[in-house]
Amino acid sequence: xxxxxxxxxxxxxxxEEAARRKVYIxxxxxxxxxxxxxxxxxxxxxxxxxxxxTLLEGxxxxxxxxxIQVYCSSCKMPKTLKSMQLFCCPDCGTQxxxxxxxxxxxxxxxxxxx
Amino acid sequence: xxxxxxLEVRKNVLKQNDVIARxxxxxxxxxxxxxxxxxxxxxxxxxxxxxxxxxxxxxxxRVAALVGDLATENDALRLAxxxxxxxxxxxxxxCHLEAAMIEHALEDWNLGQLDxxxxxxxxxxxxxxxxxxxxxxxxxxLSVTEGEDKxxxxxxxxxxxxxxxxxxxxxxxxxxxxxxxxxANIQAVRPGMQVFKVSAKTNExxxxxxxxxxxxxxxxxxKMTV
Numbered sequence: 001x002x003x004x005x006x007x008x009x010x011x012x013x014x015x016e017e018a019a020r021r022k023v024y025i026x027x028x029x030x031x032x033x034x035x036x037x038x039x040x041x042x043x044x045x046x047x048x049x050x051x052x053x054t055l056l057e058g059x060x061x062x063x064x065x066x067x068i069q070v071y072c073s074s075c076k077m078p079k080t081l082k083s084m085q086l087f088c089c090p091d092c093g094t095q096x097x098x099x100x101x102x103x104x105x106x107x108x109x110x111x112x113x114x
Numbered sequence: 115x116x117x118x119x120x121l122e123v124r125k126n127v128l129k130q131n132d133v134i135a136r137x138x139x140x141x142x143x144x145x146x147x148x149x150x151x152x153x154x155x156x157x158x159x160x161x162x163x164x165x166x167x168x169x170x171x172x173x174x175x176r177v178a179a180l181v182g183d184l185a186t187e188n189d190a191l192r193l194a195x196x197x198x199x200x201x202x203x204x205x206x207x208x209c210h211l212e213a214a215m216i217e218h219a220l221e222d223w224n225l226g227q228l229d230x231x232x233x234x235x236x237x238x239x240x241x242x243x244x245x246x247x248x249x250x251x252x253x254x255x256l257s258v259t260e261g262e263d264k265x266x267x268x269x270x271x272x273x274x275x276x277x278x279x280x281x282x283x284x285x286x287x288x289x290x291x292x293x294x295x296x297x298a299n300i301q302a303v304r305p306g307m308q309v310f311k312v313s314a315k316t317n318e319x320x321x322x323x324x325x326x327x328x329x330x331x332x333x334x335x336x337k338m339t340v
Contacts, residue, residue, distance in 0.1 A: 002209055002241040009127050017123060029120075030127075037243035037270045084269045086302050095305035099273070105127045105244070112119040 006038055007046035007061075010107060015055050017110060027060040027111035033104035034068050034084055062111070068102030131245055134213035138220075138248025147228045148334040150327070151247050153271055154255035155264070156237030159281040159314060161189045163255060164234055166314040168196035170324055175229040175331055180219050182211040182236045189234065199225060210241035213248055229331045239264070243271040251330060257282040258291035262299060269303040277308050279323060284313035 010028060018025050028047075032040060040063055047061040068081040072089040078100050079089050087096050126132060142149045152160045164179060171177050178199040181189045190202035201223060203215050216233060225231075233249060235242045254275035256264050259282060265272040272278070278300050286293065293311070300309055310326070312319035 002244065005208075006127060006244075009130070013125055013127065017121070021121070023121070035270050035273060037240065037274075084273075084303070085266045087273070087305050088302075095301070097305040107123055107125045107127060110121040110123055112121055114119065 070096035
């Protein structure tokens with residue numbers, strides 16, 4: 001359970017931006033890869049706790065799931081995996097060790113209060 | 115109502131950790147030291163494997179170990195029997211090691227020139243997957259008593275590792291361990307991963323695994339001199 005410390009990092013980062021730009025934040029947008037090792041539900045819960053008593057209290061965390069995208073050396077193009085339990089091209093079955101997307105744990109945007 | 119005002123930022127949440135990890139990796143490379151981390155569930159045999167590995171490597175290489183644990187220093191005491199420099203990192207309630215803890219542990223530790231630094235993570239197959247420790251090689255251990263489907267249950271950490279070591283192979287028959295299924299599951303979540311089967315108790319399979327490590331140390335130190 002490391003989602004609380006991840007949530008605190010997100011809140012710290014957003015607070016810093018908010019203070020620097022003198023704005024109020026309504027929501028934090030996050031890209032979360034399937035391979036990030038972070039559980040979305042636990043992160044959403046932890047986010048609320050991490051926001052308590054900060055400038056971000058009452059703000060939302062908007063999570064965009066990023067599926068695992070791999071490179072298929074046979075099809076010679078990126079493919080999206082159907083299951084994280086099978087790193088094979090969904091179309092031709094070639095093993096696909098090369099991961100292109102899916103490890104994201106990235107704050108992409110801050111939604112500001114009007 | 116106005117549309118929401120969006121401020122693009124694009125920042126990696128674990129940036130702080132990644133920056134320290136990168137600095138550690140550069141430092142290990144510059145010193146010709148290979149950093150090897152071990153991850154597994156609690157009780158898979160990380161400490162026993164590491165104690166045997168350090169003992170057998172000691173006559174040939176300069177090795178040291180950092181070992182992470184929640185509350186006790188038992189593992190460091192066990193590893194100290196191998197008579198190489200060992201330091202415990204007690205994490206309190208934290209379920210994983212972070213790059214800053216490695217940096218801090220190395221601060222007041224004058225090790226001179228090391229061929230390899232082993233880092234034993236906290237026993238946990240979930241959280242350590244997210245944190246880069248600056249290691250060159252991440253070994254995931256899986257004991258025969260845990261069941262062949264562990265890689266499928268924890269694909270993230272298996273995918274993040276470079277090498278798999280199946281431990282307690284001396285117990286394989288007793289627990290009816292299906293080696294073929296275990297291998298297939300490892301390859302499903304991390305195609306091409308090299309797998310070693312060992313018993314740190316009987317030494318079965320240790321030679322191959324140590325040879326692999328020794329080759330990696332040598333390659334690292336040669337690269338440094340070039």
